[in-house]
Amino acid sequence: WSRLRLPNGQIARSAWREKESSAENIRTSRNVKFHVDGVDRFGEVQYFMQLAVEDNEPEDADDELYNMDERHRLRWENVALISVYSLPDAQLLDFSHGTVWSCTHEGDNGLQIVDVKTITAVVAMIPHRPTLPSGITEDRFFMVEKAGLDVTLTGVEVEDDVPD
Numbered sequence: 001w002s003r004l005r006l007p008n009g010q011i012a013r014s015a016w017r018e019k020e021s022s023a024e025n026i027r028t029s030r031n032v033k034f035h036v037d038g039v040d041r042f043g044e045v046q047y048f049m050q051l052a053v054e055d056n057e058p059e060d061a062d063d064e065l066y067n068m069d070e071r072h073r074l075r076w077e078n079v080a081l082i083s084v085y086s087l088p089d090a091q092l093l094d095f096s097h098g099t100v101w102s103c104t105h106e107g108d109n110g111l112q113i114v115d116v117k118t119i120t121a122v123v124a125m126i127p128h129r130p131t132l133p134s135g136i137t138e139d140r141f142f143m144v145e146k147a148g149l150d151v152t153l154t155g156v157e158v159e160d161d162v163p164d
Helices: 090-095
Strands: 003-005 011-013 031-036 039-054 073-084 111-115 119-128 140-145
Touching: 003 039, 011 119, 031 073, 039 111, 039 119
Parallel strands: none
Antiparallel strands: 003 011, 031 039, 031 119, 039 073, 073 111, 119 140
């Protein structure tokens, strides 16, 4: 399928569907943050799917699937095929006090199947070409969470219009 509503209300989309859309209809919400092995990672969702996986103790007998010879019980798992970004550059992350998460896109070499329950947010991956603390200049992407029209008043005092 092409979209997934996350528990926080955001809608993650897939590259599979967005690449078929015209430029004015693209929402570019296919980059996600997901949590795996105790670490937050970032990736571009290629598509969402269901996989039949072996289940030795199914929770609900009505959801069981059987293969042709009926030796293995199977159940459906909702997963995403994600092209994972690299871990952030550690020196830049440290130098920026944890604010610049600068990663490289791994493309097809970084394809992973991820349980959709581990996806926690839609993020923006903004292209940039930094010179890293190591002296290397390269094309990278930095992560921005909650990019959009979140506007707040900070340090501005609002007065009521009260006639004297």
